[in-house]
Amino acid sequence: MGTAATGREDQMTAHRESSHKSFRLEGGFIWFVAQDWWYHNQAHSDFQLMKEVSRLAPVLVVNSLGMRLPGQATSTNPRRRIWRKIRSMTKLLRRPLKELPNFHVYTPLMLPIYGSNGLLARLNAALIRIQVRIVARLAGLNRDAAIGVTIPTAWPVVAPMRRSALVFNRSDLHSAFPEADGAWVEGLERMLLQHSDHVLYVSHELMLRDEDLVGERAFFIDHGVDLEHFQREGSVHPELAGIPNPRIGFFGGLDDYVVDMALLEETARSLPEASLVLVGDATCSMAALTELPNVHWFGFRNYDEIPAFGRGFDVALMPWLDNEWIQHANPIKLKEYLSLGLPVVTTNYPEVEPYRDHLRVARREDFAAEVAAAYEDPGDAEERVRFVRQYSWTGRAEALLHLIGNN
The missing domain is CATH 3.40.50.2000 (Glycogen Phosphorylase B;)
Structure with missing residues (x-):
């Protein structure tokens, strides 16, 4: 490596x-x-x-x-x-x-x-x-x-x-x-x-x-994507040490006009054996999520810390709302996840099309099941890293x- x-x-x-x-x-x-x-x-x-x-x-x-x-x-x-x-x-x-x-x-x-x-x-x-x-x-x-x-x-x-x-x-x-x-x-x-x-x-x-x-x-x-920053090789953030695997995670802004907060809650409830790790500032109440025993919210963290958190995920999540904003968006987060070699589960949006061979695109009702399938069979991390190097x-x-x- x-x-x-x-x-x-x-x-x-x-x-x-x-x-x-x-x-x-x-x-x-x-x-x-x-x-x-x-x-x-x-x-x-x-x-x-x-x-x-x-x-x-x-x-x-x-x-x-x-x-x-x-x-x-x-x-x-x-x-x-x-x-x-x-x-x-x-x-x-x-x-x-x-x-x-x-x-x-x-x-x-x-x-x-x-x-x-x-x-x-x-x-x-x-x-x-x-x-x-x-x-x-x-x-x-x-x-x-x-x-x-x-x-x-x-x-x-x-x-x-x-x-x-x-x-x-x-x-x-x-x-x-x-x-x-x-x-x-x-x-x-x-x-x-x-x-x-x-x-x-x-x-x-x-x-x-x-x-x-x-x-x-x-x-x-x-x-x-910042290829030097989001490298698969490196340490896992020490604050994740006490959180059991499998860890399903999201890093970035927790904005309720973009992120489907209800879907995050449903996923955490559907997969009690998994730890849901959230890293990012929130512009909405997090009470419904943080009251769950398998949800761990770390709040805003500096850019320098983000890859170390990501390396500790077993599956990376992109639970977007189906609205006009997302339909015309192209979240950078996808390339960052792939650069870290992570299996990714996302809801559907138009700009995901070129990446379908490198992640799982789930309907809302199937999201938790696809997350579980991803940590049971994570696929080829090296292939994901090779794919994203062009960006x-x-x-x-x-x-x-x-x-x-x-x-």
Whole structure:
């Protein structure tokens, strides 16, 4: 296994050297992400892409501008969400990764104004725009930087900004987010679809939906996986030592608009001999799950800890809801599970099609039975690892830079 791992690392290095020789992004890249570096999962595509791009040019990641003001009627744990965003703002401009000195992260000071295009909203956009321009210069970017947008609420900020190219990273159907004003967000998405030089997709279903509006500006980039981070070889997290096998697990955000929490509960009840391990922050009550004796919830954990938890799973779970969000999504989690060599059981969604030979796709009523079958017959872990090696983030970043270079 040591020889295989070394070969994989050499291949990644070769990819990066090739990128350095072939692509240049003279002005740098400003990227308005849909997450926050300081409290969300750092495996998200925005962060992974920009980490790779920063090997070639200065990058400024602008943390999520949000899509709604947290409140009792619109979100769970609103006080906690407001407080963590305030703390994020206090961090100002930082370079969080010593090994990537060109990778900068910034959370702008902003007013919580959503669902409006009025005077205050325009002033708020101008305030954010001024901050971003100043901070971009401090980070070594010039006025011809390319701009990327994942969060649709960045449109009023970037619309008048000078740039070499505008890229809309259409990674999700944000207007289907149940806690936001869908019609307002859809309007922002439409502006980005109309005015961007390139529109990136990870979902063929969403790409097809936008085909008439986007045309030849569409580019299917797909998600990658951090192959160095999610390696099968390595230690199991020590906190799993006292939890009996078989362990069926999930890592990532436990969001009740994406994850079928009732299905998790039903699975734990149906398989009392299995330990259900959950690793991730929750945006909903976990009481119904944690009261079960075979459920173990570890809450939010740093990105560095996630592979060690995953290595302790006997089966990895993807229990998605059947809603519009998931129908147009492509969860990165699948490739991370496969990179760890884990057998995977998932509910059905369109983007799972290319992976059907490497996992189990279950109907909701058969989910627990398929999980049990997976830990009884886990299949070939090495084959899963070999399959997913083609999906490096280096390759995704190279494709993005090539696209921008041909702008």
